[in-house]
Amino acid sequence: MDHVNASLELIHLICATLIFIRDVTKDAGSVSHTTNFLNETLVFLDVFSNVCFSELTGILRDSRVHRTLTSDVEYSLYSLNKSLAAHREAWRYIGKSPIPGAGQRSIEDLKRGRAASLDAQYEQRGWREEMKERSQLWREKARPGLYKALFGEEEMATLTLNCLQWTHRLRQTLEIVFLGIGPPDPGFGRTRQAAILGVAEQLERQHRAGAEPSNDYNALVGALRDPISTEQPSHSLIKTIYDDGGEEVDVLVEPRSDSETPAEYMCHLTWLLQAPHQTDVSVKSDAQDGYQLHTLSCMGFIDDPLNTRSLIIYRAPQSHPWASNPPTLHDMISKGPTARPSIGSRFLIARALTSTLLESHASGWVHGNVQSRSIAMMPRSLNDLELSPFFVGWGVLQPLDATHFALEPNLYRHHDRFGRPSSEYSNEHEIYSLGVVLLELGLWRTMAKVFARRIEKFPIFDIAQQQDLFNRVHNATLDWANSIDIEREMGKAYAQVVLKCLTWHYDDPTEGMVEFRKQVVDVLTTGCGL
Structure with missing residues (x-):
């Protein structure tokens, strides 16, 4: 049986089981929310099957x-099933349905892939009444205590998490x-099926990655309440108010020099970053609810030609007002042990970072400058x-004609990008x-501190030093990743994730994305409850 037919049969089994669970539990007040969730899951699976x-x-x-990808879909459905x-065994073996031949027909139809997966289709084929009879029979014949064992609040919570995990x-x-x-057609992203x-949102991001903004997309014409100093460090965010002439908005401003991102590229970069995505999902919810950007x-x-820079304007999250500008991850780690979050919190941060990289790559995006200073x-x-x-810090470029390079930002760069500005970025990098x-997050120590002596000795390096310097930096980084320090601090699974990222290589980018989700993002999920 091929992946497609196997997946179809699995969807039919899953839907039949979920309908049975829904009908058994729908009258239980303590799990009333389960009915709505199961209905939403059934609709999702029906649309997924159709598309x-x-x-x-x-x-x-x-x-x-x-x-x-077809193999991964089959695996996800198999795992959910x-x-x-x-619950499926309870549905299949509770007893004979009063409808003659109903039980045998249902099993055979499922095996042949003819079972329907939505209520409307069940009604058309006489399945709705059969499911009612089966759920009623179960309630009548089930031994005392068995209902709670299969359909109690704890079991329904576990079922919900399993459904969320595999549908995501x-x-x-x-x-x-x-x-x-x-997509199936150019307008699919605007359809009810896509919703x-x-x-x-993902389809719109993919579209923007390969398109250009319209000719009338220009710099903002409003003004900032506070002047932005030219002394601000790279990638820092400054909190202020943006006034477009009619409304004042809390914003965060990222200054960007023309040498880092040429003015002619700024329109496309900010248009890309305006693609829709959820901004109110906490790291804890994200660990349960899928893969977020x-x-x-x-x-x-805002164009600032007098200072040869642009000011990227972000809408500030609707959170408690900051007394000062938000710190970067590098800032927090630099404060030392007193600012170190719990292990569980660091797993949540790590999971959110890897989820973002997965989503950006699946959208056809590259960040181009991943480091702890570019994470607010x-x-x-x-x-x-x-x-x-x-x-x-999206879209920061190294000058193509550069011959000398600062060591600290290159501590984060892959061999192919270490002092090599003309090398094209890839997911692997x-x-x-x-x-x-x-x-850094696991050790709670910045690379600037780890390599302090080397940075002091070689703050700037040239092309002739590239290979030797990278080998020394890379080998030292691998030594830290293999050290007892990271495993003692965060556990073996986290240490293995770090090592996998530092040695990552897949010739096929599609296979690489699937494996990155499996070997990195999903592994980190298991530590988020610590």
């Missing part, structure tokens, strides 16, 4: 789809499919007690840089 597996237009039937095994993975895999071959699948909502940029730390909402990481950041 991916329909006979004529199913996108996973397209021969251009990477086999890794496996988590429902106990299906959604993310579908995003990678769209990146490779495009149900939760891929509308953790970056700020960009409003545009602040709460996302008034009620959020956790500090969330926000990637800033950014994963390496993220591995260095995760090492």
Whole structure:
């Protein structure tokens, strides 16, 4: 059986089981919210099945789809189906339905892939009444205590988490499919199906990655309440008020010199960063609710030619007002042990960072400058007690004609980018840089401190020193990643994630994204409850 037919059969089994669970629990007041959740999951699976597996237009039937992706969809469905095994056995073996031949028909239809997965289809084929009878039979015949064992609050909470985990993975895999071959049609991102699948934002990001802003997209014409000093360090965020002449908005300003991002590129960069994404999902919710892009909502940029720079304007999160400008992750780590968060909080930060990199790559984006100085730390909402990481510093370029390079920012760079500004960025390069950041986060020690003596000796290096200097830096970084310090501080799983990022290599980018999610993002999820 191929991946498509196997996936179809799994979807049918999952939907039949979820309908049975919904009908058994719908009258229980203590788990009333479960009914709505199960209905939403059923609708998602129905739309997913239609978009991916329909006979004529199913996108996973397209021969251009990477086999890794069809295999991953089957694996996700298999895992979700496996988590429902106990409930499915209750449905299948509770007893005979009063409807003649109903039980045998249902099992055979499922095996042949003819079972429907939505209420409307069940009604058309006589399934709705059968499911009612089955759920009623179960309630009548179940032994005392068995209901709680299968359908109690704790069991329903576990079922909800399992459904969320695997439907989010299906959604993310579908995003990678769209990146490779495009959506079913150009307007798919605006359809109800895209909204149900939760891929509308991702499709818009993919579109912007390969398009240009319209000719009337220009710099913002409003004014900032406070002047922005030219002495501000690179990638720092300055909190102030932006006034467009009619409304005042709390904003965060990122100064960007023309040497880092040429003015002609600024329009495309800020238009790209204006692509829609959720900005109010805390790191704790993200660890449960899927794969999010953790970056700020960009409003545009202000041109500042007198200072040969642009000012990127971000809308400030609706959180408790900061008394000062938000710190970077580098700032926090530099404060030493007194500012060190708990292990669980650091896992949440690490998971959010890796999720962001996964989502940006699946959107066709590259950050270009991953380091702890380009990660701002602040709460996302008034009620959020956790500090969330926000990637800033997008699109910073090294001058192509440079012959001398500062060592500290190159401590985060892959061999192919170490003092090599003309080398094209790849996913592998950014994963390496993220591995260095995760090492800093785990050790709670910046690379500037780890390599303080070397930076003092070689603050600037030239092309002739590239190879030897990188080898020394890289080997020392690997030594830290393999040290007992990181494992003692964060555990073996975290240490292995860091090492994988620092040695990451996949020739196939599609396979690389799927494996990065599996070996890095999902592994970090397990530590978020510590």
